[in-house]
Amino acid sequence: MDKRISPAEAVAQISDGMTVGIGGWGPRRKPMALVREILRSDLKDLTIVAYGGADVGMLCASGKVKKVIFAFVSLDFIPLEPYFRQARQAGAIEVMEIDEGMMLLGLRAAAWGLPFIPTEVGLGTDILTHNPDIKVIDSPYDDKEWVAMPALNLDVALIHADRADARGVCQIEGPDHYLDDWIARAARKTIVSCEEVVDTSYFQDPARARQVFWERSITDAVVEIPGGAHPTSCNPQYGFDVPHFKAYTGTAKDGGFAAYTEQFLGASEAEYQERVGGLDAIRNIALPTY
Amino acid sequence: MTAATDYTLAELCIVAAAEAFRDDGEKLATGIGVVPRLAASLAMKTFNPDLMMTDSEAFMLSEPNPLGKRPDDFVQANESWMGFSRIFDNVWSRKRHAMLGPTQIDRFGQSNTSALGGSYQQPKVMMLGARGFPGNSISHRNSFFVPAHNTRVFIDGECDYVSSIGYNPARLPKGHSLDDVDIHRVITDLCVMDFGGPDHQLRILSLHPGVSADQVRENTGFELCIPEGIPVTPAPTEEQLQIIAGLDPHNQRAYQIKDNPPGVR
Incomplete structure (x- = not known):
């Protein structure tokens, strides 16, 4: 079985109005090359589910988004994502603002085929006031009320990994796989971009096999895009691109997103990488210190 | 244990905030921001060595990391993996104490990190989002650090967006008690x-040196309890200042309170 496809073929599998889950966390290991391919497409009216960063900001700024399901959208060292902020303050998108852990439970419910998972998270807060679709229920086992966190069923998951084989065994080599396993499992179709496609024998080493967080039957497509997380990090391959994020944030004040895409996006990933200094430059970006 | 005479307000706040973690025992101490992180680290290095801490990424540490860029030969003291997904397992096990700085805090101890003004559909100012606040606030102990104590933070009325549960009877969930909420300490630049x-x-x-109860009252947007005979916040010891300096070699603490004032005003 060979699940390898091109970035264009990957994005062709997404349709208007779909719910798309995006892996990574803030400025960390986002499938940005796939996001850029969406920016180049005619897709619209997407619902995005993410521990969000510039992926969410860019998709909002380019008018691809109808709704965002989020707990935060942040670039970390720049706490507020500039284009998400603009979209929110313009009232341009629908939102479902939830807690980080509620998002995890919603993804788990979807992964496990459950309509909801009960939790106390969200009680007493405006999460419930503003999201009438999130119900509070009585328990058959105690006298408390519980939030019934609904399943966050995804049509498509987009994830960036370090390595994958052609059959969809995916390795996340960095220190954290974040919630990517649940995003992959919550989706009807999971598309994984990776730094490198490797031979299956790569995973014979048990230390590498332990860096695989979902079985290959969950992965529907593999797209080899070295540097494909830029400008987010892909630890240990490279860090996030601080000057690039500053330039990106700068365009929100001056020039707008059109100025950003004009300068950087290009007609293909090869063109994008040329414009940001090339693949070697991406791979030389130092890892951040916290 | 010699009390220092020359220290900054930030250092006083770090020491006062460290006290919040004194009785926690074996809990994950999460300090978000420079002052809370240094406070948790100081507590762990001195009077509560049982505390647990992460590297703000994916590992638990047996020894807190210093802040900022570290020497090339620095080796952090990993003790276990603690990726973001496992953090929720810890939160829901209740063995955690988080300290952070919300944008608004109301008289119920409800806090706001999400948005200011406008509506849910179109806030006037979009901030971080609810992040993990709803879950933190109902699952475990929390404390707040406020670097500028004023009526914009301690607001009159309810928060524009209630990101975390507080002691508000009107919002108390069925079967819960207000005592389930545990907002432990609020440390500000005044008290x-x-x-x-x-x-x-x-x-x-306690009031920081040179601060009056009236000053706190004037800078709080709602009525607060002012007991008789409020003590002065204890000064850091020389030993504590040395440990703080070691944890913060690039002096990031000098940029946490406006104009980095001295501790005794």
Whole structure:
């Protein structure tokens, strides 16, 4: 079985109005090359589910988004994502603002085929006031009320990994796989971009096999895009691109997103990488210190 | 244990905030921001070595990391993996104490990190989002650090967006008690407080040197409990200042309170 496809073929599998889950966390290991391919497409009216960063900001700024399901959208060292902020303050998108852990439970419910998972998270807060679709229920086992966190069923998951084989065994080599396993499992179709496609024998080493967080039957497509997380990090391959994020944030004040895409996006990933200094430059970006 | 005479307000706040973690025992101490992180680290390195801490990424540490860029030969003291997904397992096990700085705090101890003004559909100012606040606030102990104590933070009325549960009877979930909420300490540039006043009213526990109770009252947008004979927040010891300097070699603490004032004003 060979699940390898091109970035264009990957994005062709997404349709208007779909719910798309995006892996990574803030400025960390986002499938940005796939996001850029969406920016180049005619897709619209997407619902995005993410521990969000510039992926969410860019998709909002380019008018691809109808709704965002989020707990935060942040670039970390720049706490507020500039284009998400603009979209929110313009009232341009629908939102479902939830807690980080509620998002995890919603993804788990979807992964496990459950309509909801009960939790106390969200009680007493405006999460419930503003999201009438999130119900509070009585328990058959105690006298408390519980939030019934609904399943966050995804049509498509987009994830960036370090390595994958052609059959969809995916390795996340960095220190954290974040919630990517649940995003992959919550989706009807999971598309994984990776730094490198490797031979299956790569995973014979048990230390590498332990860096695989979902079985290959969950992965529907593999797209080899070295540097494909830029400008987010892909630890240990490279860090996030601080000057690039500053330039990106700068365009929100001056020039707008059109100025950003004009300068950087290009007609293909090869063109994008040329414009940001090339693949070697991406791979030389130092890892951040916290 | 010699009390220092020359220290900054930030250092006083770090030491006062460290006290919040004194009785926690074996819990994950999460300090978000420079002052809370240094406070948790100081507590772990001195009077509560049982505390647990992460590297803000994916590992638990047996020894807190210094802040900022570290020497090339630095080796952090990993003790286990603690990726973001496992953090939720810890949160829901309740063995955690988080300290952070919300944008608004109301008289119920409800806080706001999400948005200011406008509506849910179109806020006037979009901030971080609810992040993990709803879950933190109902699952485990929390404390707040406020670098500028004023009526824009301690607001009159309810928060524009309630990101975390507080001691608000009107929002109390069925089957819960207000005592389930545990907002432990509120440390500001003026004083240390808790919600131990009548009916969980915000209460002054100590005033920083040179600060009066009236000053706190004027800078708080709602009525607070001012007991008799409020003590002065204890000065850091020389030993504590040395440990703080070691944890913060690039002096990031000098940029946390406007103009980095001295501790004694």
